[in-house]
Amino acid sequence: MALLKALACTWTSHGAKGRCAAGLVMWALLFCAGPEASAQTTVSREYQVKAVFLFNFAQFVDWPSESFASPQAPLIIGVLGDDPFDGFLDETVRDEKVNNHPLVIRRYRWVDDIGTCHILFISRSAAGQLGEILARLKDRHILTVGDAEDFARRGGMIRFVTENNKIRLRINVDAAKAAELTISSKLLRPAKIVITGEN
Amino acid sequence: MPLRDIPIQRKLMVIILLTSGAVLLLTCVSFFTYEFLTFRQTMVRQASTIGKIVADNSTAALAFQNTDDAKEILNALKAEPHIVAAGLYDKAGKLFSKYPANLPDAAFPDAPAADGYRFGRSQLDGFQPVAQGDKRVGTLYLKTDLGALYERFRLYGLIVVLVIAVSFLLAYTLSTVLQKQISRPILALAETAKAVSERHDYSVRTTKLGRDELGLLTDAFNQMLEQIHEQNQTLRQNEIQLQTIIENLGEGLVVSNLEGQLLHFNRAALKLHGFASLEEWRRHLAEFATIFELSTIDGAILPLDQWPLARILRGEQLQDLEVRIRRIGSDWRRIFSYGGVLVRNAAGQATIAVVTMSDITERKRAEEQVRQLNRDLEQRVIQRTAQLEAANAELESFSYSVSHDLRAPLRHIDGFAELLRKHAEPVIDEKGRRYMKTISDSAKRLGQLIDELLVFSRMGRSELRLVDLDHDALVADVIREGGFQKNTTIDWRIASLPRVHADPVLLRQVWFNLIDNAVKYSGKSPTPRIEIGCRVGPATGEHEFFVRDNGAGFDMQYADKLFGVFQRLHSVAEFEGNGIGLANVRRIVQRHGGRTWAEGRVGEGAVFYFSLPAIKPASLPVDATLNPIPT
Numbered sequence: 001m002a003l004l005k006a007l008a009c010t011w012t013s014h015g016a017k018g019r020c021a022a023g024l025v026m027w028a029l030l031f032c033a034g035p036e037a038s039a040q041t042t043v044s045r046e047y048q049v050k051a052v053f054l055f056n057f058a059q060f061v062d063w064p065s066e067s068f069a070s071p072q073a074p075l076i077i078g079v080l081g082d083d084p085f086d087g088f089l090d091e092t093v094r095d096e097k098v099n100n101h102p103l104v105i106r107r108y109r110w111v112d113d114i115g116t117c118h119i120l121f122i123s124r125s126a127a128g129q130l131g132e133i134l135a136r137l138k139d140r141h142i143l144t145v146g147d148a149e150d151f152a153r154r155g156g157m158i159r160f161v162t163e164n165n166k167i168r169l170r171i172n173v174d175a176a177k178a179a180e181l182t183i184s185s186k187l188l189r190p191a192k193i194v195i196t197g198e199n
Numbered sequence: 200m201p202l203r204d205i206p207i208q209r210k211l212m213v214i215i216l217l218t219s220g221a222v223l224l225l226t227c228v229s230f231f232t233y234e235f236l237t238f239r240q241t242m243v244r245q246a247s248t249i250g251k252i253v254a255d256n257s258t259a260a261l262a263f264q265n266t267d268d269a270k271e272i273l274n275a276l277k278a279e280p281h282i283v284a285a286g287l288y289d290k291a292g293k294l295f296s297k298y299p300a301n302l303p304d305a306a307f308p309d310a311p312a313a314d315g316y317r318f319g320r321s322q323l324d325g326f327q328p329v330a331q332g333d334k335r336v337g338t339l340y341l342k343t344d345l346g347a348l349y350e351r352f353r354l355y356g357l358i359v360v361l362v363i364a365v366s367f368l369l370a371y372t373l374s375t376v377l378q379k380q381i382s383r384p385i386l387a388l389a390e391t392a393k394a395v396s397e398r399h400d401y402s403v404r405t406t407k408l409g410r411d412e413l414g415l416l417t418d419a420f421n422q423m424l425e426q427i428h429e430q431n432q433t434l435r436q437n438e439i440q441l442q443t444i445i446e447n448l449g450e451g452l453v454v455s456n457l458e459g460q461l462l463h464f465n466r467a468a469l470k471l472h473g474f475a476s477l478e479e480w481r482r483h484l485a486e487f488a489t490i491f492e493l494s495t496i497d498g499a500i501l502p503l504d505q506w507p508l509a510r511i512l513r514g515e516q517l518q519d520l521e522v523r524i525r526r527i528g529s530d531w532r533r534i535f536s537y538g539g540v541l542v543r544n545a546a547g548q549a550t551i552a553v554v555t556m557s558d559i560t561e562r563k564r565a566e567e568q569v570r571q572l573n574r575d576l577e578q579r580v581i582q583r584t585a586q587l588e589a590a591n592a593e594l595e596s597f598s599y600s601v602s603h604d605l606r607a608p609l610r611h612i613d614g615f616a617e618l619l620r621k622h623a624e625p626v627i628d629e630k631g632r633r634y635m636k637t638i639s640d641s642a643k644r645l646g647q648l649i650d651e652l653l654v655f656s657r658m659g660r661s662e663l664r665l666v667d668l669d670h671d672a673l674v675a676d677v678i679r680e681g682g683f684q685k686n687t688t689i690d691w692r693i694a695s696l697p698r699v700h701a702d703p704v705l706l707r708q709v710w711f712n713l714i715d716n717a718v719k720y721s722g723k724s725p726t727p728r729i730e731i732g733c734r735v736g737p738a739t740g741e742h743e744f745f746v747r748d749n750g751a752g753f754d755m756q757y758a759d760k761l762f763g764v765f766q767r768l769h770s771v772a773e774f775e776g777n778g779i780g781l782a783n784v785r786r787i788v789q790r791h792g793g794r795t796w797a798e799g800r801v802g803e804g805a806v807f808y809f810s811l812p813a814i815k816p817a818s819l820p821v822d823a824t825l826n827p828i829p830t
Contacts, residue, residue, distance in 0.1 A: 049264070056262040059331045099332060169263060186258055186331075190265035 044086060049167055050147070050160055051088040054119060057143060057158065058098040060187035063118055064180050067141040068101065075101035078117040078142075080108045080133065081126030111136045122146040122156065130154055141179050152194040157181070159194070170194045207385055211378040212371070219370040220363070227359040234355060238348055242323055243316045246343045249279060250316075250327035254339040257287055258331040261295060269296035283322070284342035287329065295337060311338035321345050384413040388420055401428040451535075451556040455508055457549060459484040471558055473531065484508050494523045496534070507537035511552045516540045521559065534560045595656045602649045602656070609649065613642035651779045658786055663702045670696035673703065674731060677710045683718050686727070694732035697742055699811050705787045712780040713746040713807050720805065721750030741793070741810040749804040753797070761797050784809065 058075055068075075075098055077089065093103035108114050111133050120142050122133060127148035134155040137144060144157045151159035152170040157179070159170040169191035176183050202210060253272060260268035269287050276282045276298055284306060285298040292310040308324075316325040323343040329336050384405075391405040401424055407417045445452055451468030455461050464472070464480045472491075474480050485503060493501040503509060507517055520537040539554040620635045627635070674693065678684060699706070714729070721727035730747040753761065762785040763778075785795045788809045799805030 053263060056331075059262070059334055060259060098334070166264070168265070184259070186256065187263070189256075190259055190263050190268035 044088070046162070046167070047085045048088045048092075050121075051085050051092045053160065053167065053169075054089065054121060054145060055092045055096065055103070057119055057145065057187075058101075058103065060184040061119075061143055061176075062182040062184075063141050063143075067116075067118065069116075071100055073101060074104040075099075075119075076104050076106055076117045077119045077121070078106045078108055078114060079121045079123060080111065080114070081123035083107055084123055114140075114142075117142050119143045119145060122148070122151070124148050127151070130156065138178070141181060143176065143179070143181055153196065153198060155196050157183075158191075161192075168192065172196055208378060208382045211382055212374050215374040215378065216367065216370055219366060223363050223366050227363065231352075231355060231359065235352065238351060239318070242343060242345075242348060243325075246282070246316055246323055246325050246341055247327065249276070249282065250325050250339055250341045253285065253341075254327045254329040257296075257339065258329055258336055261287060261289055261329055261337040262331060264289075264295075266296050270298070270300060273298035274300075281344050281347045282341055283344045284340075286340040288338040288340065290335065290337055292338070308340060311340060314338070318345070380409070381413065384408045384417055388413075388417060391420070391424075395424065401431055449557070451558075453480075453508070453554045453556070455484065455512070455552045455554070457512065457552065459508065459512060461487075462551065468556065471533075471535070471556060473526070490527060492525045492527050494525070496521050496523060498523070507539060507556075508552060508554050511539040511541060511554060514541060514549075517554075521563075532560075533558050534563045598656050599653060602653045605649055606646065609642055609646050613639060613646065616642060655779055655783055655786070658705075658783060658790075663705070663790060665700050665702055667698060667700055668703050668706070670699055673707060674710055674714075677707055677714060681711055681714065683714060686718065686722070688727055689718065689721070690726065690728040692728065692730040692732075694730075696731075696733045696744065697813070699742065701791055701811060702787075705790070709784050709787050709809065712784050713809075716780060716807065717746050717748035717750065717805075719750075720752075721748040724748075724750050735813070736810060739810070740813060742813050743808050743810045745806050745808045747804065747806040752801050752803045752805045753799040754801050755799065758797050758799070762795055781807075 054077055058077070077093065079085070079089070083089075090105050093105060096103050106115075106117065108117075108120075111129075114120065114137070118141070120137070122130065122144060124147065126133060127146060130146075130148065130151070131154065134144065145160070146156050146158075147160040147162075148156075152172040152175075155172065155175055157172050157175045161168045161170055169187075170193075171183060171188060171191040172194045173183065173188070174196060202213065205213070253276065257269055257272045259265070260272060273285050273287065273296055276285050284302055286294055286307045287296040288311045289295040294304060294307055297304070297307060311326050312324075314326050314328050316323060318324075322345055323341075325339075325341040325343070327339040327341065329339050384407075387405050387408070391403055394400055394403050404421050404424065405417050407414050407421075445465045448465060448467055451471040452463075452465040453461060453468050454463040460483050461480055464474065469475075469480065472480070484506065488503050488506075493506055495501065501522065507520055507522065511517060517537055517539045522535055522537055523532065524535050525532045535556045536559045537554060537556050539552065541549040542551045542553055544550050616635060616638045620632070620639065623635075624632065674696065678691070678693075683689070714731075717729045718727075721729065726749075728749050731745070732747075733742055733744045735741070736743045762781045781795075784807075788795050788811070792812050793810040795807070795809045797805060797807045
C-alpha cells in the first residue's frame with residue numbers, strides 16, 4: 001500500500017514530464033483494446049491514484065448514521081461496470097479502517113445489484129446509462145464518483161478530471177447534498193464546484 | 200569613604216538611589232527572565248497554532264495531491280513574517296510543496312524529523328503532523344526566525360535601560376527634594392550642637408521644622424539646652440557666691456591640685472602670707488620651701504613632706520594644726536593654725552585639696568601672757584597661803600596660850616573671890632555679898648568662854664576621823680544625851696536621814712549646837728516645834744541637812760553674821776550663849792567640805808542648813824517624811 005501511494009506521488013510530481021504520455025494513455029484507453037506495456041503502466045498509474053483518491057474520499061465525506069448498520073459496519077466502496085483498477089483498489093483499502101469502519105470493495109454489474117454502498121465508482125463502461133443509474137440511486141446515501149465526460153454536470157457527485165497530467169476533482173455539491181452527504185470543505189478547496197446541467 | 204562617614208544628605212541620597220536601583224534592576228531582570236521564558240513558549244505556541252491550522256487546511260491538498268492548493272495554503276503564511284520557510288511533506292516523506300516557492304529544496308530538510316518544535320541557533324524548527332481524522336497524510340515543516348525574539352529583547356533591553364535611567368533621574372530629583380525633610384532638621388540640630396560644643400553658647404536654639412520624631416528630637420534638644428543654660432546660670436551664680444564667700448573669709452584658704460600645684464589663694468591667704476602679686480603664689484608647693492620655713496610650736500623644723508598641704512594630699516584631715524612659719528632671710532615670723540581636707544567628687548575621687556589657715560600669733564602671745572600671769576598668781580597664792588598659814592598657826596598658838604595662860608589668874612580670881620566671900624561673909628552686907636557673887640559669876644563665865652575658845656582653836660588643828668555613820672542614831676543620841684527631851688512641850692519632827700561619811704565626834708557637835716540653838720530660841724514660843732530633815736540640793740547634788748524651828752527667828756540682813764565667832768543677834772539676858780556655837784558648826788562643816796547657811800524671819804522662826812558631800816545620793820528617800828521621835 002505504502003509503495004502504491006509512493007508511486008502515485010511520484011507520478012503526480014513528475015506530471016509535467018508525462019504530459020505526452022497521458023494523452024497517449026487516454027487514446028489507448030478509449031480506442032485500443034489490446035494492452036500495451038507502456039500504456040498499461042500509465043493507465044495502471046492513473047487508476048492507482050484514483051484508487052487512493054477513492055479511499056481518501058472516505059475520510060472527507062460524512063454519511064448519515066443510518067447508512068451504517070452499526071459503528072463497526074463496513075464502509076463499502078463499490079465499482080459499477082468494468083473494474084479499471086486492476087486490483088489496486090483492493091490493494092489500497094486492505095486492512096484500512098475509516099472511523100472504525102473497515103473498508104470493503106464490491107463490484108456490481110447492474111444497478112440493481114447495488115445493496116449497501118457508500119462510495120460508488122461508476123466506470124466508463126457504465127457511463128452510458130448514467131442518467132438512469134443516477135436516477136435509480138436517488139434517495140440513497142451513496143457518493144457517486146466517476147471519470148466520464150460531464151459526469152458531475154449530469155448529476156454525478158465527484159468526477160476525476162485529468163488536467164496537465166494531474167487528476168483534478170469536479171464536485172457537484174448539490175447532488176451530494178441531495179443524497180444527504182456532507183463533503184468536507186477541505187475537499188472542496190482543491191476541487192472545482194459543478195452544478196447539475198450547467199455548462 | 201565608607202557609607203557611615205559620608206554626610207547624611209548624601210547618605211540618604213545614596214540609600215534612596217541604591218534601594219530604588221536595586222528594586223528596579225530586580226524587577227527588570229525578573230520581567231526580562233519572565234518575558235524570555237514566556238516568549239519562547241509563546242513563540243512555540245504561535246508556531247504550533249499556525250502549524251496546526253495550515254496542516255489541517257492542507258490535508259485535502261496532500262490527500263488529493265493538489266500542489267496548487269498546497270501552495271496557496273502555504274502562501275497564506277505571508278501574513279506571518281517571522282515564518283521564513285514552510286514545507287509540506289507527503290506521507291512518504293517527500294517534499295510536496297514549499298514556501299516561499301522560490302526557495303531551493305536544499306533549504307528544507309531532506310525528510311521530516313520527529314514531530315514537535317525545537318529551537319535551533321537562530322530559528323525555531325517545527326514538524327507538524329498533517330492528518331485527516333485518524334489518517335496521517337503528511338508532515339508540515341515550519342521554520343520561524345528567532346530574529347523576532349532577539350528584536351524584542353533588544354527592545355526590552357532598551358526599555359529597561361531607559362526606565363532605569365529615567366527612574367534614577369526621578370529618584371535623584373525626588374530624593375534631592377524629599378530627603379531635605381529628614382536631613383534639614385538633622386543638619387540644623389548638628390549645626391546647633393556644633394555651635395554649643397565649640398562656642399559654649401547655650402542660648403542658641405534649633406528651629407523646629409515638623410511634628411515628627413525629628414521635631415520631638417528638636418524640642419527635646421532645645422529643652423536640654425534650656426536646662427543646661429539654667430543650670431549653668433545657677434552654677435555660675437553659686438560660683439560667684441562661693442567666690443565672694445571665699446574671698447571675704449577671714450580665714451586664709453588655699454586650693455591646690457592633687458600634684459601640689461597651688462591653684463588659688465583667697466584674699467585673706469594672700470594677706471596672711473604677705474603676697475602682693477598673683478605670680479608670687481602660682482607655684483608648686485615645693486617652691487614654697489625656698490621662701491618659707493615651717494616648724495612646730497616647739498621649734499622643730501618641718502620637712503616638706505610634713506607640711507600641712509603635703510599631709511592633706513596624703514589623705515589626712517587636718518584641724519587646728521599650729522605651725523610656726525618664717526620667711527627665709529627675713530624677720531617675718533608668724534604662727535598659723537592650719538586645717539584642710541581633700542575635696543572629693545560625687546564618685547568619691549579626690550579632685551583638689553583645700554588648706555585653711557589663720558594667724559594665731561597674737562592669740563598665742565595673749566595665751567602666753569595669761570599663762571605667765573597665772574603662773575605668777577599661783578606663785579603669789581602659794582606665798583600668801585604659806586604666810587597666812589603661818590600667821591594662823593601663830594594666832595592659834597597665841598590664842599591657845601593666851602587662853603591657857605588666862606585660866607590660871609582666872610582660877611585665882613574665882614578662888615580668892617570664894618575665899619573672900621567665906622571670910623568676909625559675916626562682916627559684909629547684902630550689897631557686898633551681891634558684888635562678891637557677881638565677881639564669882641563673871642569669873643566662872645570667863646572661864647567657860649576661855650574653855651570654848653580653846654575648843655574652837657583646837658578644832659582647826661585636830662585631824663578628821665571619817666567613818667561611815669548612822670545619821671539617824673547620831674541625831675537621836677544627841678537629843679537624848681543633851682537632855683532636850685526634858686522640855687515636853689516641844690513638837691519634834693525628825694525625818695530619816697541618809698548615812699554620811701564624817702567625823703562622828705565633830706558631827707555630834709554640829710547637831711548638838713544646831714538643836715541646842717533651836718530649843719533655845721523656840722523656848723518662848725507657846726507651841727514650840729522643831730523639824731529635822733534632809734534634802735538633795737537641786738544644783739549641787741549634795742545632802743542638805745536642816746533644823747527648823749518656830750522660835751524668835753532673825754533678820755535676814757544679818758544672816759551672814761550668825762556663823763561668826765562671838766557674833767550674837769540677841770543679848771545674853773534674852774537668850775543665853777557665848778557666840779561660839781555656830782562658828783564651830785561652820786568650821787566643822789567646812790572641814791568636811793560642806794557649807795552652812797540660814798534662813799529666817801523675825802518672830803517666825805529660822806532654818807539652819809548645812810551640806811555634806813553625798814556618798815550615795817540614791818540612798819536618800821525622795822520624799823523624806825518627818826517622823827516624831829517616840830518619847
